[in-house]
Amino acid sequence: xxxxxxxxxxxxxxxxxxxxxxxxxxxxxxxxxxxxxxxxxxxxxxxxxxxxxxxxxxxxxxxxxxxxxxxxxxxxxxxxxxxxxxxxxxxxxxxxxxxxxxxxxxxxxxxxxxxxxxxxxxxxxxxxxxxxxxxxxxxxxxxxxxxxxxxxxxxxxxxxxxxxxxxxxxxxxxxxxxxxxxxxxxxxxxxxxxxxxxxxxxxxxxxxxxxxxxxxxxxxxxxxxxxxxxxxxxxxxxxxxxxxxxxxxxxxxxxxxxxxxxxxxxxxxxxxxxxxxxxxxxxxxxxxxxxxxxxxxxxxxxxxxxxxxxxxxxxxxxxxxxxxxxxxxxxxxxxxxxxxxxxxxxxxxxxxxxxxxxxxxxxxxxxxxxxxxxxxxxxxxxxxxxxxxxxxxxxxxxxxxxxxxxxxxxxxxxxxxxxxxxxxxxxxxxxxxxxxxxxxxxxxxxxxxxxxxxxxxxxxxxxxxxxxxxxxxxxxxxxxxxxxxxxxxxxxxxxxxxxxxxxxxxxxxxxxxxxxxxxxxxxxxxxxxxxxxxxxxxxxxxxxxxxxxxxxxxxxxxxxxxxxxxxxxxxxxxxxxxxxxxxxxxxxxxxxxxxxxxxxxxxxxxxxxxxxxxxxxxxx
Numbered sequence: 001x002x003x004x005x006x007x008x009x010x011x012x013x014x015x016x017x018x019x020x021x022x023x024x025x026x027x028x029x030x031x032x033x034x035x036x037x038x039x040x041x042x043x044x045x046x047x048x049x050x051x052x053x054x055x056x057x058x059x060x061x062x063x064x065x066x067x068x069x070x071x072x073x074x075x076x077x078x079x080x081x082x083x084x085x086x087x088x089x090x091x092x093x094x095x096x097x098x099x100x101x102x103x104x105x106x107x108x109x110x111x112x113x114x115x116x117x118x119x120x121x122x123x124x125x126x127x128x129x130x131x132x133x134x135x136x137x138x139x140x141x142x143x144x145x146x147x148x149x150x151x152x153x154x155x156x157x158x159x160x161x162x163x164x165x166x167x168x169x170x171x172x173x174x175x176x177x178x179x180x181x182x183x184x185x186x187x188x189x190x191x192x193x194x195x196x197x198x199x200x201x202x203x204x205x206x207x208x209x210x211x212x213x214x215x216x217x218x219x220x221x222x223x224x225x226x227x228x229x230x231x232x233x234x235x236x237x238x239x240x241x242x243x244x245x246x247x248x249x250x251x252x253x254x255x256x257x258x259x260x261x262x263x264x265x266x267x268x269x270x271x272x273x274x275x276x277x278x279x280x281x282x283x284x285x286x287x288x289x290x291x292x293x294x295x296x297x298x299x300x301x302x303x304x305x306x307x308x309x310x311x312x313x314x315x316x317x318x319x320x321x322x323x324x325x326x327x328x329x330x331x332x333x334x335x336x337x338x339x340x341x342x343x344x345x346x347x348x349x350x351x352x353x354x355x356x357x358x359x360x361x362x363x364x365x366x367x368x369x370x371x372x373x374x375x376x377x378x379x380x381x382x383x384x385x386x387x388x389x390x391x392x393x394x395x396x397x398x399x400x401x402x403x404x405x406x407x408x409x410x411x412x413x414x415x416x417x418x419x420x421x422x423x424x425x426x427x428x429x430x431x432x433x434x435x436x437x438x439x440x441x442x443x444x445x446x447x448x449x450x451x452x453x454x455x456x457x458x459x460x461x462x463x464x465x466x467x468x469x470x471x472x473x474x475x476x477x478x479x480x481x482x483x484x485x486x487x488x489x490x491x492x493x494x495x496x497x498x499x500x501x502x503x504x505x506x507x508x509x510x511x512x513x514x515x516x517x518x519x520x521x522x523x524x525x526x527x528x529x530x531x532x533x534x535x536x537x538x539x540x541x542x543x544x545x546x547x548x549x550x551x552x553x554x555x556x557x558x559x560x561x562x563x564x565x566x567x568x569x570x571x572x573x574x575x576x577x578x579x580x581x582x583x584x585x586x587x588x589x590x591x592x593x594x595x596x597x598x599x600x601x602x603x604x605x606x607x608x609x610x611x612x613x614x615x616x617x618x619x620x
Contacts, residue, residue, distance in 0.1 A: 003076075004078055005025075005026050005028065006021065006026065006027040006028070006078040007077070008027060008028075008030070009032050010029050010032070010291055012288070014028055015299065016117050016291060016301060017117060019298065019299060020117075020122050021126075027080075028067060029063070030060070030081070031063050033057065033093065034093050034097045035060070035096065036054065037052055043148060050558070050561070052144070054096070056097050064098065074107050075106060075107055077098075077109050078110045078126075078129070079095070079112070079132070080112050082307070083305060084308075087113070088140065089136070089137050089144075092134075110129035110130075112129050115304050115305050115352050115353055116304040117301025118300060139544070142543055143543055145557055146539070146557060146560060147169065150170040150564070151167065151168065153564075157571070158522070160572070161576075161577050161579075161580045162519065162580055166500070166519060167500060168519070169493075170536070170539075171493055172496050173530070174484055174536045175484070175494070176502050177523065178478060179469075179503050179516070182469060183469070183517070186467065191463040191466075192464045194224045194226060194227060194463075196460050197212070197235060197239075197457060197458070198212050199239075199403075199454060200456040201411075202452065202453045204450070204451075205444070205445075208455065209444055209446075211401070211403050212411060212413075213235070213405075213409060214402070214410050215410035229459070235409070239457055240457075243406065244404070244405050244451070244453070244454055245404050245449060246450045246452065247403060247410065248402040249402075249447070249448050250402075251398070251399050252398050252400075254396045254397075256393060256394040257339075258388045258429075259385065259389065260341035260389060261313055261354035261386050262355040262385050263308055263355065264308055264487035265476055265477070265480045267381075267382070268282050268487070268490060268491070270381060270430055273431070275378070279476060280491040280495050282491070289375055290302075290304070290306050293371065294370065295362075302357060302359075303357055303379065303382055304353055304355055305353075305355075306355050308352050309487065310352050310354050311341040311342070311354050312340070312354060313386070313389070315338070317356055317360060317386070318339075319338075321386065321387050321390040324360050324361060324387055325387060325390065329425065332420075333392050333425065334390075338390060339390055357386060360383070363383065364384075367379060384426055384427040385427060388423040391422055393423070394418065394421055394422040394423060394424040395418075396418055396419060397416060398415075399414070399416065400412065401413045417442060469511065472505075472508055475490075475494065476490050482536075483540050483541070484540065497510075501515060501516070502516030503516050526575060527568075539560065542556050594609055
C-alpha cells in the first residue's frame with residue numbers, strides 16, 4: 001500500500017495530525033531544526049558569496065536516520081512544518097539533510113501549511129499543496145548568516161577587550177542598549193518639584209466632590225505653575241474668602257472600543273501584565289495549546305498558530321464569536337457586522353490570522369478539567385480577548401464640571417458613569433503601569449450656577465518621576481514599535497541577556513548589570529551604527545523585502561558585512577582593554593596618593609588604585 005510520509009516539527013503535533021489524516025499517512029517529527037551553522041569560525045565563507053557550511057545537528061542525526069528509513073517506504077513526502085519563515089527554512093533544510101530533490105518523481109515532494117491543527121484546516125491544506133517558498137528560505141538564511149557574522153566576530157572582540165566568555169548579538173545588543181540607555185536616563189534624572197491644590201466641596205444636599213485647581217486669570221495652569229510651597233500658600237490665602245459655584249457643566253457620551261485580537265507580541269505583553277508569565281513561558285504554553293491537547297472528543301489544537309503579526313480573524317471565527325456572545329449575554333452585546341482591525345506594528349509580515357481559539361464555542365470553563373493551570377490561564381486570556389474584540393463598544397456618560405472660585409481661580413472635576421459595559425463586561429486590556437480601570441469617579445447631581453460649600457483645601461507637594469525601567473511587557477512593546485527583531489525571537493533575546501548576566505530580572509523589571517553596561521557602552525562608543533535603533537529596523541525591512549522576493553539576499557549581506565568587518569579590524573587596533581574596563585574618578589588613593597579608578601572584575605565594578613595593578617585585577 002502506498003504511503004505518504006508527513007514531517008512536522010514536534011512529536012505532540014505529529015500525534016494530533018496523524019489521528020486526523022488516518023490510514024495511508026505516517027506522521028513523524030523532525031524535532032525542530034535539523035541543520036544549522038556550526039558554532040565555530042569559518043562556518044560562513046565570506047569570500048565565496050557568503051556560502052553557509054551547514055551541518056546536521058548531532059541531536060538530529062538519529063531523527064534524520066529514522067526519517068530516511070521511513071522515506072524508503074514512501075511514495076510521497078509532505079513537508080508540514082510551521083507556516084512562518086523559520087518553518088519554511090526547516091522544510092528546505094529537511095530536504096537537504098535527507099538528500100531529496102524537490103523536483104524528483106520519487107518521492108513526490110509537497111509543502112503544506114495550516115494555521116491551526118483541526119481536521120478542516122488540515123484537510124484544506126492537504127487539498128492545496130505548493131512548493132517550498134525560496135524567498136522565505138532566503139530571508140531566514142540571510143538572517144542566520146548575519147547573526148552568525150556578528151556573533152562570531154564581535155564576541156571574540158569582547159573577549160579581548162573586556163573578558164572571555166562574553167557575547168554580542170545583532171538584535172540582542174540593541175535590546176541591551178535600550179535597557180542601559182534607560183538606566184542612564186534614570187541616573188541623570190533630576191526631580192522637579194510642583195504643587196497641586198485640591199478642594200473638597202459639597203452641594204446643597206451635602207453630597208461631596210473633589211476638584212483640582214485648573215485655571216488662574218482665565219489661563220490653564222500647567223503642571224509646574226505652582227512651583228513651591230510658598231506659591232501654594234499664597235494661593236490658599238486668596239481662596240479662603242472666595243465663593244465656589246458651578247460655572248460650566250458639560251456632559252458627553254464617550255465610547256470605548258475593545259483591543260484587537262492577539263499577535264505574538266501583544267500576547268507576550270498581556271500575559272506578562274495579567275498573569276505574570278515571562279515571554280518564554282507564554283510561548284512554551286501557547287505551543288502546547290497549538291499542538292494539541294486531549295479533550296472530551298479527542299486531541300485537538302486549541303489555539304491557532306502563535307507566531308503571527310496579524311490582527312485579522314476569519315469569517316468563521318467572527319460568526320462563531322457572535323453566537324457565543326449572544327448565548328452568554330444577549331444581542332445588544334453582539335455586532336451587526338464583524339469588527340476589523342489594522343496592524344499598527346512596523347514591519348508586520350506573514351499575515352495569516354491573529355491568535356485565537358480554534359473553536360470559540362469551547363469556553364475556558366468547558367476545558368478546565370483537561371488543561372493544566374498555566375494552560376487554562378493562557379487559554380482564558382486568548383479566549384476572552386478574541387470574544388471581546390467582537391463585542392459592542394462600552395458607553396460612558398462623561399461629565400466635566402468647572403467651578404469658579406471667586407473671579408480669579410477655577411477648579412475642575414471629572415467623572416463618568418458606565419451606561420453600557422459592552423466588551424468591558426468580559427475583558428479590559430492591561431497597561432504597563434497596571435492601571436486597568438479608569439480612575440475617574442462618580443459625581444453628584446449638579447446644576448450650573450449652583451453654589452458649593454468649601455469643606456477643605458488641600459495643597460499637595462509632588463516631584464516628577466524618572467522614566468520607568470523596562471518590564472518584559474514594555475521591552476517587547478518598544479522592540480516592536482521600533483521594528484527591531486521579530487516577535488518570535490523576543491523571548492530568546494531577553495532570556496540571553498539574563499543568562500549572560502548582562503541584566504537581571506527582578507519583579508519582572510530589567511536592571512542592567514555592570515558587565516552589561518560596560519558591553520553596551522563599548523558598542524555605543526565604537527560600533528554605534530550596529531546598535532542604532534533605526535539601522536537595525538531598516539535591516540529588518542530589508543530582510544522582509546527578501547522574503548517578498550523584492551531583493552536578493554547575497555548583496556544585502558555583503559552591504560552589511562564589508563563596512564562591519566573593516567570597522568571591527570580598525571577598532572581591534574585602536575581600542576585597548578584598559579580603555580574599556582577602567583573608568584577615571586576624582587578620588588585619590590589614601591596609601592600612595594595616586595588616582596583611584598573604577599575597574600570591571602568578574603563580580604562587577606570596584607574601586608582600585610591606578611598604581612597597584614595587582615590589587616586592580618582580582619578574580620584571576
